[in-house]
Amino acid sequence: MKNSLLAFAIGLVAAIATEVRLAGEVSLPPIFSDHMVFQRAEHVAVWGWADPGEVVRVTVARQSAQTTTPDSGRWTVDLALMTSERGPHVMIAEGRNRLEVKDVLIGEVWMTAGQSNMELPLQQCTRSAEEIRGANFPEIRLFRGPHAPARQPQSKREGHWVVAAPATVAGFSAVGYYFAKALYAELKIPIGIVDTSVGGTPVETWISQSAVDAVESLRAGQARFIREVDSYPDRMRQFGIEFGNWLKALEREDKPAADPKVFAEPKVDTTDWRTIRLPAKFAAVGCRMRA
Numbered sequence: 001m002k003n004s005l006l007a008f009a010i011g012l013v014a015a016i017a018t019e020v021r022l023a024g025e026v027s028l029p030p031i032f033s034d035h036m037v038f039q040r041a042e043h044v045a046v047w048g049w050a051d052p053g054e055v056v057r058v059t060v061a062r063q064s065a066q067t068t069t070p071d072s073g074r075w076t077v078d079l080a081l082m083t084s085e086r087g088p089h090v091m092i093a094e095g096r097n098r099l100e101v102k103d104v105l106i107g108e109v110w111m112t113a114g115q116s117n118m119e120l121p122l123q124q125c126t127r128s129a130e131e132i133r134g135a136n137f138p139e140i141r142l143f144r145g146p147h148a149p150a151r152q153p154q155s156k157r158e159g160h161w162v163v164a165a166p167a168t169v170a171g172f173s174a175v176g177y178y179f180a181k182a183l184y185a186e187l188k189i190p191i192g193i194v195d196t197s198v199g200g201t202p203v204e205t206w207i208s209q210s211a212v213d214a215v216e217s218l219r220a221g222q223a224r225f226i227r228e229v230d231s232y233p234d235r236m237r238q239f240g241i242e243f244g245n246w247l248k249a250l251e252r253e254d255k256p257a258a259d260p261k262v263f264a265e266p267k268v269d270t271t272d273w274r275t276i277r278l279p280a281k282f283a284a285v286g287c288r289m290r291a
Contacts, residue, residue: 025050025095025096025097026048026049026050026054026056026093026094026095026096026097026098026099027048027049027050027099028046028047028048028093028099028101029047029048029155029156029157030145030156030157030158030159030160031143031157031159031194032046032048032091032093032101033101033160033161034101034102034103034104034160034161035102035103035104035141035160035161035162035163036101036104036105036141036143036161036192037104037105037106037107037108037109037141037161037190037191037192038060038061038079038081038104038105038106038107038109038192039081039106039107039108039109039192040081040082040083040084040106040107040108040189041081041082042080042081042082043078043079043080044078044079044080044081045076045077045078045079046058046065046076046077046079046091046093047074047075047076047077047155048074048075048093049069049073049074049075050069050073050075050095050096051069051073051096052069052070052071052072052073053068053069054068054069054075054095054096055067055068055069055095056068056069056075056077056093056094056095057077057092057093057094057095058077058079058091058092058093059091059092060079060081060084060089060090060091060092060101060104061081061084061085061087061089061104061106062084063079063080063081063084064079065077065078065079069095074155081106084106085106086105086106086107086139086189086190087103087104087105087106087190088102088103088104088105089104089105089106090102090104091104105139105141105190105192106190107139107187107189107190107191107192108183108187108189108190108191108192109191109192109193109194110176110179110180110183110191110192110193110194111193111194111195111196112173112175112176112179112193112194112195112196112197113196113197113206114197114201114206115197115198115199115200115201116197116199116200117175118173118175118176118195118197119173119195119197119198119199120173120174120175121170121171121172121173121174122169122170122171122172122173122174122177123170123171124174125174128170128174131169132166132169132170133166134166135164135165135166135169135177136164136165136166137164137165137180137181137184138163138164138165139184139189139190139191140163140164140177140180140181140184140190140191140192140193141161141162141163141164141190141191141192141193142161142162142164142172142173142176142177142180142192142193142194142195143159143160143161143162143192143193143194143195144159144160144162144171144172144173144195145157145158145159145160146158146159147198149198151226157196161192164177164180172193172195173193173195173197176193176195177193179193180193202221202225203221204218204221204222204225205225274286
């Protein structure tokens with residue numbers, strides 16, 4: 001028992017020490033990761049986290065900038081990448097530690113946002129199999145992550161960059177993929193697509209809070225949506241209770257036969273089955289649910 005407690009204590013101290021050490025390290029959000037595409041522009045922001053007072057320097061495509069981390073712990077630098085070569089490059093972010101982001105390109109970056117029409121993956125489209133087989137575009141990349149709803153703007157979004165290839169494009173946003181492909185054919189430069197679409201979301205979720213606050217109808221819609229989200233778990237539990245009671249009251253509970261073969265077997269005897277004309281109401285053709 002003593003040995004177990006000692007091992008636990010040593011592990012706990014080690015975990016705390018690791019946490020303290022990691023807290024001081026320069027870190028980047030997932031959007032700055034291998035295979036990423038930077039927008040070619042005079043002012044390109046790169047941000048991350050470090051201890052307050054830590055000097056952080058970022059370098060990519062022969063451009064470099066540094067800053068001192070403020071008290072908030074979040075630092076930002078500005079890079080001039082308008083005339084930089086397309087790459088691939090390695091981006092280096094360093095303070096007390098050094099991070100390398102490999103296979104970085106510089107070109108055009110677009111965001112695909114909206115609902116299910118934008119989220120629809122390429123593999124569900126007409127003639128997608130042929131398109132996927134020929135999708136060999138190493139300079140087209142997609143950033144995609146899991147759905148992560150939040151009520152406030154976030155500085156970090158989980159996800160990773162994927163290079164367009166037959167093994168990867170099936171899950172691309174179809175609209176995003178075809179747009180990137182057309183843009184690449186016209187501009188002949190790397191194209192990055194950041195896919196943030198979420199099917200079924202209301203329009204208020206894609207409008208800034210300041211814009212929503214300025215329009216009464218949008219404020220009302222947002223408030224209604226938040227109330228529905230907050231009450232959803234309780235409403236679903238109540239629905240389950242009420243639906244179960246409804247089934248019992250109308251004798252419509254699903255009670256499978258003890259032996260499904262009596263009606264589901266391919267060779268089942270149907271000589272005593274009646275023919276009915278559809279569509280028809282259940283009760284109108286003489287049917288009744290029975291236990």
